Amino acid sequence: MQKTQNIFVRRAIFAAAATFLGTVFALPLVWFVFAPFNARAELGLAIPSPFTLSNFATVFQNTFAMQALLNSLIQAAGGVVLVGGAATLAAYALSRSPIPGKGAVTYILLLFSSVVSGSAAMVPIFLIISAAGLIDTHLAVILVFAGGLLPTAMFILRDFIDAIPRSYEESAMVAGASPLQAFFDVALPVIRPGIVVVVVWAFVNIWGSFLIPFILLRSDKLMPASVAIYSFYSEAGTPIVTLLAAYSLIYSLPVIALYLFVNWKFGFRFFGGIKS
């Protein structure tokens, strides 16, 4: 009897702790649930009355803000295409080709990618981009992200490809397929879930990041949303809360959607160091 009671009490304590922690984590974000729909939103927590979409209407009329979202999309899409394409090819080669020293290559790549972080390399990255005459271009942001994200992407994909039986390609070749046919007809479709994960991960990383475009871009018309969001501050440096809240929500939507997509499609399995 005593024992069952203990178990009950223990369960209650665990549930209370989980509720408390969940609430603590949610608290800083609760404000975001309401403010975008409140025409008179301030920094305080308040239920909108009336509930309105007028903040969104104002944001949508702001051409600069909308251009920034488009810029984010261009930079993220460009980076994702490069990362996805180059990482798939490279990871396939590292997994299937008898290139000498490929183990060492993977090791060195991983080492460099963890050592050369954004904060350590911001100076030379700026200098390289300047030397190439690419300062203040989309391409600069795309290339820098592609280079920075590639080692991790290759590593995740290589693990993924290593886990795929070689008999897929072998059976295709025995059946008469050339190596390229075996790659495109058989290997690539089988690898696709891994590529999707890498692409989503790269997209979220580029979409959300601030430092690289902040350093490499100058002109307003190229700024991604992560930097452009600071234009919703008045001259005096105080935020225009209503627009900021609405814009933040729009800007966050793709990330939330992608998270839900991956969660639904793959159950959010854990892929090593998925976030850099």
Place this chain on the structure above:
Amino acid sequence: MASVEFQNISKTFGAFVAVPDISFQIADGEFICLLGPSGCGKTTSLRMIAGLETPSSGRVMIGGRDVTYLHPKDRGISMVFQDYALYPHMNIADNIAYPLKVRGEAETKRHARAKDVADVLKIGDLLKRLPSQISGGQQQRTSLARALVYPSEVYLFDEPLSNLDAKLRLEARGFLNHLQRDMGMTAVYVTHDQAEAMALATRIAVMDKGRIVQFAPPIEIYRRPATTFVANFVGNPPMNLVPVEASVGDGALHLRADGLQVAPIELTDAVAKAARSGKMTLGVRPEHLRIAGATDHNILSGELFANENMGPESLVTLERGDNGRVTARIFTDDEIKVGTSVHLAFDARHVTLFDDTGARIPAADER
């Protein structure tokens, strides 16, 4: 259809020698089983025929053509893989028709052909399903269909039935047997299951540590195993092997071991030569042992260790004095209690003798 030939093939992986040096010839229309325990080099040999491994030295010939360094796609072969290698993103029809696709056949034509083959294999109504939506037995037949959908010189099988449960395996084995008699295909079939090899092969190559120990028709392998390794590997339960002391006297061979009585054996030259070392191995298959009667001269005796009733027969295991065990397949319903002493008889013609190196000594009637 074509012949296959290995000429002094060796294969090493770094320091590991998978195949030291083997040569063999397979005639057109033969169904060859490569039989052996895991790591004996049988799969590596098969993959060298397929072109999925390149020999370290030697030549592989298919139909008289040197294919040693030819890409798999150019060898005119089909192969069924152990894991079936069905492409998860293609439906069954596309899986079966894939070899035709890479040969540039039009879609309607190749799907018609796939349908024909699928019908023969009784998977014709699954064509729109994905591999993940069909059973293991059906997956196995799909991979077989993909190998049969186009004409090949040689059909290769890498343990194709090992992922099936016992009942399905028997069924698939029967089907392959029928197919082979029907098509007269040249086939090389890798397996570690001796029953499969016995049932399917026209000839079996028993392999051990990268070498072919015996290459002969199944009945020959069963009746005259070349070595104790083959004797121990083929047959279920395997041949009983009793280490014996051999001596020559009165113009005959005398064998001695705990619990063994055996009438003097005719002394041939080969027997006399082998007897010089004083050590031999006596082999008797379990199905050649029976409960001894009063007139029997060749007897193995010991205490009953286990009696397993298998339905039609019983597996009776004795423990002889020197810890050796002997198993017999006996067709009897008699109840024997564990621990009682049992005498098993055998005929002299069923005895196989091996010399001290494990090689079989030819019997008197083989000269």
Place this chain on the structure above:
Amino acid sequence: MKKFSLLSTRAGALFLAPATALVGVFVIVPFFWVIFVSFTNRTLLGRTAVDPDFVGLQNYFALFNPATFFTRGQFGFSLILTIQFVLLSALIGQALLGLLLAWLSQTVTPTLKSFLQTAVIAAWILPEVVIGFAWFAFLDYDNGTLNMILRGLGLPPGDWLLQQPFWVIVFFNTWRGAAFSMMLFNSAFQSIPPSYFQAADVAGATSWQKLRDIALPLIRGHVVTDLILITMWTFNVFTPFLLTHGGPSYRTEILSIYTYRIAFKDFEFGKGAAVGVVIMLINLAFALVYLRLAHKKPVEAE
């Protein structure tokens, strides 16, 4: 006499080329370039922007100058601040909290579990500028949610960004990053066969005993991985900039923000590069330890 392979060496090299070029130019070249620049007095503008002088170790002497080393806004102060930041927010905050969250998730009902995980993961996946703004609102003196709650509980409110900026970024980073540790430990716990815990249940073990005696010893490898990864990431994180800009008066200027200020506010690229080199050396130490532990056979036999 070429050996068969699924992808020939030549095709493999071709497949590797685009990635090699991108990583080479944007990861490996910067690694060596930053070392080179750190020995010059290169600036963003002026004569030394185009024609920098070689100044030897001068930038490093400036960083490690004992007279100003510990002064606020100087390298030493920033380095020590960063170490404290990593210790408190990553090693203690994220790792311990992540462990607790993962362990709670194993025990509570599915509904509560998904609420808990959603809240924690939301903090992790949302873009950093959005998070920065959310915290700005959360901490606002007059109307912010935190002070509203404190007042409701009868406690004194505070202007936390001014009064306790360091603790703000510590809590902020703990909150932001705990999801990673939680998910890593989640998958670690799930890799333990349930029968291990059931056997302990039968033996009458408490939740704490199961964690201490069964779970922790079995996931030791995951713990090490987690600690090193979050240490490296926290060491390099730039996000607190969005909350405090390194202020007030350099009190939250961790190394990444310090580098940014030296290079892009004061335009002293040479000195900024020297800081970058120091950061890379520290990263290298962590990365080597990590690769040693995590990938015991990184260079496989070919």
